[in-house]
Amino acid sequence: MAKHHIETTVNGDAVEFLCDTEETLLDVLRDTLHLTGSKEGCGSGDCGACSVTLDGRLVCSCLVLGCEVGGRRIETIEGMAKGEALHPLQQRFLEHAALQCGICTPGFLVASKALLEMTPDPSEHEIRYWLAGNLCRCTGYDKIVTAVMDAAATMRKG
Amino acid sequence: MTMAETTANGSSQTYIGTRTIRPDGVDKVTGRARFGADFNLPGQLVGRVLRSPHAHARIVSIDASKAEALPGVKAVITRDDFGDQPSEFVPAGEMMMNYKDVVRNVMAREKALYEGHAVAAVAATSVAIARRALKLIDVKYEVLPHVIDVVQAMRPDAPLLHDDLFTAGVEPKPDKPSNIAKRVEITLGDIDAGFKKADVVVEREFKTAPVHQGYIEPHAALASVSEDGSTELWCSTQGHFLVRAHCARLLGLDISKVRVTASEIGGGFGGKTIIYLEPLAMALSRKAKRPVKMVMSREEVFKATGPTSGATVRVKMGATRDGKFVAGFAELKYQAGAFQGSPVQPGVMCAYAPYDIANVKVIGYDVVSNRPKVAAYRAPGAPISEFAVESVVDEIAKKLGLDPIELRMMNAAREGTKAAYGPKFGPIGLEETLNAVKKTEHWNTPLRKWQGRGVASGFWFNIGGETCASLTVNEDGTVSLMAGTPDIGGLRASLAAVAADELGVPYDKVRPIIGDTGSLGFNFLTGGSRSAFSGSMAIVEAAKQIKNDLCARACKLWETKPDQVAFEHGHVKPLGSIAEKFKPMSIADFAKIAGKTGGPIGGVGRINAQGAGPSLGTHLVDLEVDPETGRVTILRYTVAQDAGRALHPAYVEGQFQGGAVQGIGWALNEEYIYGDDGKLQNAGFLDYRMPVASDVPMIDAILVEVANPRHPYGVRGVGETPIVPPLGAIANAMENATGIRFTELPMSPPKVLKALKERGVSAKA
Numbered sequence: 001m002a003k004h005h006i007e008t009t010v011n012g013d014a015v016e017f018l019c020d021t022e023e024t025l026l027d028v029l030r031d032t033l034h035l036t037g038s039k040e041g042c043g044s045g046d047c048g049a050c051s052v053t054l055d056g057r058l059v060c061s062c063l064v065l066g067c068e069v070g071g072r073r074i075e076t077i078e079g080m081a082k083g084e085a086l087h088p089l090q091q092r093f094l095e096h097a098a099l100q101c102g103i104c105t106p107g108f109l110v111a112s113k114a115l116l117e118m119t120p121d122p123s124e125h126e127i128r129y130w131l132a133g134n135l136c137r138c139t140g141y142d143k144i145v146t147a148v149m150d151a152a153a154t155m156r157k158g
Numbered sequence: 159m160t161m162a163e164t165t166a167n168g169s170s171q172t173y174i175g176t177r178t179i180r181p182d183g184v185d186k187v188t189g190r191a192r193f194g195a196d197f198n199l200p201g202q203l204v205g206r207v208l209r210s211p212h213a214h215a216r217i218v219s220i221d222a223s224k225a226e227a228l229p230g231v232k233a234v235i236t237r238d239d240f241g242d243q244p245s246e247f248v249p250a251g252e253m254m255m256n257y258k259d260v261v262r263n264v265m266a267r268e269k270a271l272y273e274g275h276a277v278a279a280v281a282a283t284s285v286a287i288a289r290r291a292l293k294l295i296d297v298k299y300e301v302l303p304h305v306i307d308v309v310q311a312m313r314p315d316a317p318l319l320h321d322d323l324f325t326a327g328v329e330p331k332p333d334k335p336s337n338i339a340k341r342v343e344i345t346l347g348d349i350d351a352g353f354k355k356a357d358v359v360v361e362r363e364f365k366t367a368p369v370h371q372g373y374i375e376p377h378a379a380l381a382s383v384s385e386d387g388s389t390e391l392w393c394s395t396q397g398h399f400l401v402r403a404h405c406a407r408l409l410g411l412d413i414s415k416v417r418v419t420a421s422e423i424g425g426g427f428g429g430k431t432i433i434y435l436e437p438l439a440m441a442l443s444r445k446a447k448r449p450v451k452m453v454m455s456r457e458e459v460f461k462a463t464g465p466t467s468g469a470t471v472r473v474k475m476g477a478t479r480d481g482k483f484v485a486g487f488a489e490l491k492y493q494a495g496a497f498q499g500s501p502v503q504p505g506v507m508c509a510y511a512p513y514d515i516a517n518v519k520v521i522g523y524d525v526v527s528n529r530p531k532v533a534a535y536r537a538p539g540a541p542i543s544e545f546a547v548e549s550v551v552d553e554i555a556k557k558l559g560l561d562p563i564e565l566r567m568m569n570a571a572r573e574g575t576k577a578a579y580g581p582k583f584g585p586i587g588l589e590e591t592l593n594a595v596k597k598t599e600h601w602n603t604p605l606r607k608w609q610g611r612g613v614a615s616g617f618w619f620n621i622g623g624e625t626c627a628s629l630t631v632n633e634d635g636t637v638s639l640m641a642g643t644p645d646i647g648g649l650r651a652s653l654a655a656v657a658a659d660e661l662g663v664p665y666d667k668v669r670p671i672i673g674d675t676g677s678l679g680f681n682f683l684t685g686g687s688r689s690a691f692s693g694s695m696a697i698v699e700a701a702k703q704i705k706n707d708l709c710a711r712a713c714k715l716w717e718t719k720p721d722q723v724a725f726e727h728g729h730v731k732p733l734g735s736i737a738e739k740f741k742p743m744s745i746a747d748f749a750k751i752a753g754k755t756g757g758p759i760g761g762v763g764r765i766n767a768q769g770a771g772p773s774l775g776t777h778l779v780d781l782e783v784d785p786e787t788g789r790v791t792i793l794r795y796t797v798a799q800d801a802g803r804a805l806h807p808a809y810v811e812g813q814f815q816g817g818a819v820q821g822i823g824w825a826l827n828e829e830y831i832y833g834d835d836g837k838l839q840n841a842g843f844l845d846y847r848m849p850v851a852s853d854v855p856m857i858d859a860i861l862v863e864v865a866n867p868r869h870p871y872g873v874r875g876v877g878e879t880p881i882v883p884p885l886g887a888i889a890n891a892m893e894n895a896t897g898i899r900f901t902e903l904p905m906s907p908p909k910v911l912k913a914l915k916e917r918g919v920s921a922k923a
Contacts, residue, residue, distance in 0.1 A: 020286075036196040037189015039424070041374040042456040046843035049374055077189035090187040094179050097808035100647035100816065102186035103193055103375040103424025124856075132852040135843060137372045137425050138647060139812055140819030141851040142859075 004067040010035070011079025019066035025059075026050045028066035029076060037077035037106045041135065048134030051107040052076045058114040060133075077106035080113065089113055089151040098147035100138035108134050112148045120156055124149065170727055173655035173665045174871060177808045180651040181670055186422075194378030194394030194421045195453045202380065203232055203281040205435075205442050205452035206288040208295050209462065210270030210277050213304035213528040213836025214317060217266060217277065217297060224294040225280060230287035233445035234295065235438065236278045237267045240408055250400065250431050252504055252621060252686050253534050259497035261408055263531050264437050270299065271319055271496035272528050273837045274461025276434075281442040281450045304528040304836040308493045309470055311337040311527040319496060319526045339498030340524040342506055346578040352485025352517030356476025360553045364546040366885070366903045367829035368468035368493060371535050372820070372848050375424020376459045381439035382449040389416040389443075393436050396426040396644055397683020401436050402675045408437045409444070419674040420644040427820070428534030429464045431685050460841035465830060466535035467492040467500045471546040473509075477554050483515045483569045486578075490522040490543055495531035500524045501539030504619075507579035508882070509543035511617040512588055512774060513551075513569045518578035528836055534685060536817060537618040537878035541824065541885050545903070548614035548886025553899065562613050562890070563601075566776070567592050571617075587800025587864035588615060588774040594798040594860045595776045601796075608783050609793065610895025615776045616882025620875035621686030622767030626679035627696035629657055629704060631759035635746025637663055639670035639697065642681030643689040647816075647877070648809030655805055656694045656871070660701035662728020663745055679764050687875025690805055691770055696763030698870050703761030708748050711755045716740050769868025773876055775799030777818060777883035781891045785919065788911030790826055790892070792853070797883075798860035802874030810876050811859035817880025818857050823849045824881070825888040827904050 003018040010033065017032045024043075029035045029052070038061055041047035045060040052061045053075045080087045089112050092098070099105045108131065115122060115130045122130070127148050128141070136144060185191040222234040243257035261267070266275045278295050282288035303317040310316055316337055325332050327341040353359060379393040389411065395401050398420040406413045423430060435452040443450040454463070469492045476485040488509045492500035502522035510518050520543075555562040570588045577583060595601060595613065605611055630638040639657050641649065650670040658665040682688070705725040712723045712730040722733050729742040745759075752759050780794040797814040804810040827847040831839045840846045865872030885903060893899050898913050 030195075035189070036192070039193065039375065040195065040453075041376070041424075042843050044456065044842055044844065047374055047456075081188055086184070086187065090184075093187050094183040095177075097177065097180070097648065097806075097812055099183070099186055100809070100812055101373070101375070101423060101425045102182075102191055103373075103422075105186050106189045109187060128851040132850040135374055135848060135850060137374055137427070137820065137848065138816045140815035140817075140857050141849075141854060142815045142857045143808070143812060145851065145856070 006067060006070045008069045008072055008074060010074045011076060021065070021067055023066045024062050025064040025066050025069055026061040029061060035076055035078050039103055039106060048111060049104050049107040051110040051134065053110065053114055058111055077110055080109060087113065088154045089148065092147040092151040092154065096143045096147040096150065098139065098143040104134060104136045108136065108144055116152050116155060120152060122152060170659055170662060173658045174805055175807065178651055178655055178665050178806065180648055181654055182645065182650050191422045193375055193424045197380045197392045197421060198451065199380060199382055199449040202449040202451050203283060203446055204285050204288045205279055205281045205439055205450045206292055207276045207438065208278040208292045210266060210273060210275040212270055212299055212301050213273050214302040215270045215299035216302060217268065217270060218300050219298045220278060221296040222278060224296070225291040228287065228291050228294060230283040231280055231291045232283065232448060233281040233442045234278060235441045235445060237265050239441050240265055241410065252538055253499055253501055255432060255499055257407060260404060260433070263497055264434060272530050274458065274530060276438070276462065279438045279442060281446045306527055306529060306832045306836055308468060308491050308525050308527060311525050312491065312523065319528065323498065323526065337526045338523055339494060339526055342503055342522045343520065344506055344579050345519045347517035349485045349487050349517045349519045353476045355478060355484045357479040358554060358557050359474065359476045360550045360557065361474040362550055362901055364471045364473070364549065364901045366469050366542050366545065368465045368529065369824050369828040370460060370465040370846065371427040371429035373425030373427060373429055376454040376456060377435050377463060378453040379435040379439040380449060380451040381443045383440055383444040385447065387411050387415045389440060391416065391418045391436060391440065392421055393418065394421050394423050394430060396423065396430045396646065396685055398644065399642065399675055399681050400683050401433055404433045405437050405440055409440055417674055417676045420672055423644045423646050426646055427536045428538055428685060431534050431683055434463055456843065457841045460846060461838055462530055464530065464533045464535065466538060467494065467532050467542065469493065469542045471543060473546040473550045475550045475554060477558065479558065481558055481560050481565050481568050483513055485517040486510045486515050488520045488543060488546065490520065491525055492522065492539065493529060493532065494524050494526050495529045496526060497531045498524055498526055500532055501534065505539030505543040507619065508540035508617050509547050511577050511579065512571055512615045514571050514575040515569070520578065536820065536881040540618055541821065541882050544616055544882050545885035545889065548883065549889050549901070552890040552893065563592050563596050566615055584771060584867060585864050586772055586774055587862045590862045590864055591774060591776040591798040591800060594862055595778050595796060598778065598796055600778055600794055600858065605780060608785060608895055609780060610891040610893065611780050612887040612889065612891025612894060613776065613778050614883040614886030614890060615774065616879050617772060617774050618687065618879040618882060619772045620691065620770040621688050622692050622770040623682040623688055624680055624766050625692040625696045626681055626762065626764045627693055627700060628678060628762045629697065629700040629760060631704065631745055631749050633749055635744065635749040636667045636669065637661060639668055640673040640678060641670065641693050642673050642678040643684040643693055645672055646684050647812065648806055649689050649693060651809060652690045652805035653693050653697050656697045657701060660698060661704065661745060687773070687877040688770065691869060691873050691875045692767035694805060694871065694873060695767050695869060696765050699763030699765055700761035704759060707759060711748060712743060715755065769866065771802055771866035771868060771874040773800050773874045773879040775879045775883055777887040779887045779891050781888065781895060783895045783910060785914055788907035788914065790905060790910060792822055792855060794855055796858040796860065797880060798862055799876065799879055800862045800864050800874060801876045802866040802869065803863055803872035804861050805871065805873060807861055810861060813877045814859040814880045815857040818884050819849050819854055821881045821884025822854060822888065825885045825903055825905060827906050829904050
């Protein structure tokens with residue numbers, strides 16, 4: 001079967017690509033668009049390492065098909081820093097040592113950003129439940145949650 | 159290399175012990191960092207593995223002709239593509255592996271020994287073609303009876319995995335093969351005499367489930383083998399030098415032909431100390447004459463890699479009325495998976511290591527069964543045996559009416575204690591961690607009904623080993639640092655801090671990278687909590703060479719003798735009679751004139767690091783049991799552990815916190831579940847339930863620093879000990895919450911609910 005021709009927006013850039021029906025958005029991002037910041041940890045939506053936003057909504061890109069994203073707005077980890085300035089979440093993750101191996105980090109950052117855009121002043125409880133779809137095996141989550149709370153405080157100050 | 163030499167040699171401690179930003183951090187928060195699956199080469203093919211659907215089967219024949227004929231298929235490999243290997247044990251982390259088994263584990267030969275065992279592999283131009291090709295490979299199996307459980311596997315009538323496996327370590331040598339690969343034993347004193355002195359004796363049997371390391375990054379490898387055998391290999395590994403050695407061996411190549419680059423590694427915890435895909439990708443690439451990339455699915459990771467052993471453990475301990483431990487006995491039966499080599503040896507060593515007991519006997523059995531071959535997992539073997547001992551210690555405290563921390567304090571191993579496994583300990587910090595925990599507000603906070611508090615201690619011995627690292631002073635005075643142990647949790651930050659302090663240069667002027675196997679001398683792997691300990695010793699040595707060299711250059715420039723110059727805070731200073739005559743010269747000053755004063759400036763530390771001090775810790779946990787569902791919620795958690803000297807406190811805390819949460823998963827939820835058909839039923843993150851953020855509270859971390867005298871800065875390995883105490887601490891807390899002594903892990907909701915019902919403990923009570 002012929003491939004699908006898809007036109008979409010990734011991190012503000014107009015993008016077009018061809019994909020098979022069975023290819024996931026994650027496959028397209030990584031293999032076709034060479035945006036390898038989104039990671040495949042499970043391929044079944046259980047680990048959150050492939051988190052991206054689709055029209056502002058947090059999704060696992062391994063559970064979205066490439067042919068579904070035509071005309072949508074996709075944001076990935078690669079679009080998070082603006083120029084030379086890291087996003088406050090990225091900065092706080094570094095300062096709080098909220099990553100060890102770093103494989104889950106892009107997913108956590110994308111998911112946390114989606115949370116803070118909706119809920120600028122989340123409680124620890126809210127952060128923990130929002131991030132329950134992102135697995136981290138290194139940190140025990142302590143420093144991740146701390147970094148998100150600290151970034152939220154920074155962002156509230158503007 | 160002594161402490162006096164290095165600190166007297168003009169190093170400050172500006173960055174060591176501070177929370178610097180990791181040098182590789184920006185790449186990791188922007189998605190730039192390249193992990194195993196993030197590499198690609200022009201013309202690369204997709205590699206996929208065909209795996210056994212059976213737990214135990216003789217491979218009668220493999221016909222790959224149809225697959226080979228499929229357009230787009232460029233290579234198919236089977237057992238015929240690997241020569242057999244003689245039996246030879248080589249170190250792999252803290253465990254040993256045997257090449258005869260390794261070649262059979264990467265590709266089944268006579269038999270498939272577990273569901274998921276690799277049987278063939280293909281390289282094709284697309285994923286779809288590779289998948290189709292796998293279906294065209296015709297494997298004829300003769301299905302054999304299988305055995306999964308360790309106790310069943312030890313029975314004389316159990317299905318036999320290897321007909322040439324005779325139990326080692328027993329006299330006389332058995333005349334029949336069995337699934338018991340090895341019996342090990344350590345003894346100290348006389349336990350019979352010890353038990354005679356005991357006023358209280360507690361004996362219990364425990365069972366733990368196999369658990370997976372659970373790294374979020376699946377195994378990945380990209381190999382390119384040229385016509386003359388020159389090989390480039392990128393892979394996610396804890397030890398690329400060992401990958402090189404193993405792959406060269408399996409493919410019959412000179413080690414010099416194989417260059418391995420370790421990608422950023424997305425977690426390992428011991429599970430990436432051995433090889434799986436790497437030799438397959440190389441064999442496929444050699445056959446196809448094109449690069450081949452292979453990445454495991456999560457299902458493959460669960461079915462064909464890791465986990466650590468499940469086990470059955472019997473512990474018997476005796477103590478006097480006033481609480482002195484007088485005898486300790488344990489019998490450990492560890493699953494090795496399909497090939498020998500469980501971590502029973504370290505399990506035996508560690509069982510009673512936290513305590514000063516005169517009479518100890520520990521026996522261990524290494525048992526094969528139809529499961530994936532176990533791999534190292536963080537303090538391999540120790541959490542299992544120490545869980546059992548810590549549970550019994552708690553029970554003894556109850557029987558004697560003693561405070562569990564006081565009882566541990568009374569019996570704590572300390573400097574000069576002779577461990578049952580051999581060594582006499584130098585300075586160690588168990589008492590300090592017990593004291594630290596006792597002083598916390600946590601320990602003194604009251605609990606409510608259905609809540610319980612538990613305490614347990616833990617021990618891991620740590621290792622050093624062969625290490626090579628280099629420092630190069632660049633033309634502008636900045637420093638390039640190269641280490642050869644993959645950075646799994648902040649190593650580059652720690653080593654950069656050491657280099658900056660040793661050379662007296664700003665931290666951000668040191669750029670640390672992990673070199674490939676062609677760039678440095680041999681490095682043993684990242685494991686045994688050795689990378690920061692050994693790596694920092696190698697960096698101190700490399701820095702010493704640079705400082706000596708710069709002093710020698712200054713002597714030439716100033717036409718003076720060595721005793722007239724000294725290296726201090728990044729400068730060579732003139733002393734004595736020439737002190738006023740010349741200005742101190744910085745490293746950058748020398749860098750500018752390197753060409754005129756002897757050429758490039760650099761040092762290489764090549765060491766076999768000795769003196770890794772054990773690290774001991776004590777954990778404190780509060781939990782609550784929901785009597786209606788059996789679910790256990792962790793309410794509060796405190797870790798205190800001896801780090802010797804924390805090079806980077808935040809990453810040391812991170813090790814404590816991460817290890818504790820892995821231990822929480824092990825204690826409460828994680829397990830390999832097999833059906834009667836010998837197939838794994840929960841090979842995915844949904845059903846293999848690792849802790850998520852909402853399952854755990856903040857983990858308070860207390861850094862205890864009892865300096866290791868064998869390290870220039872006092873460092874001890876810290877990475878593994880944190881996973882040891884949680885199992886016992888949680889079981890002890892469960893007993894305090896419910897009155898029930900849980901002896902089987904995981905303490906998952908169905909098991910807890912069943913136990914509550916059996917004891918007539920009802921939600922309304």
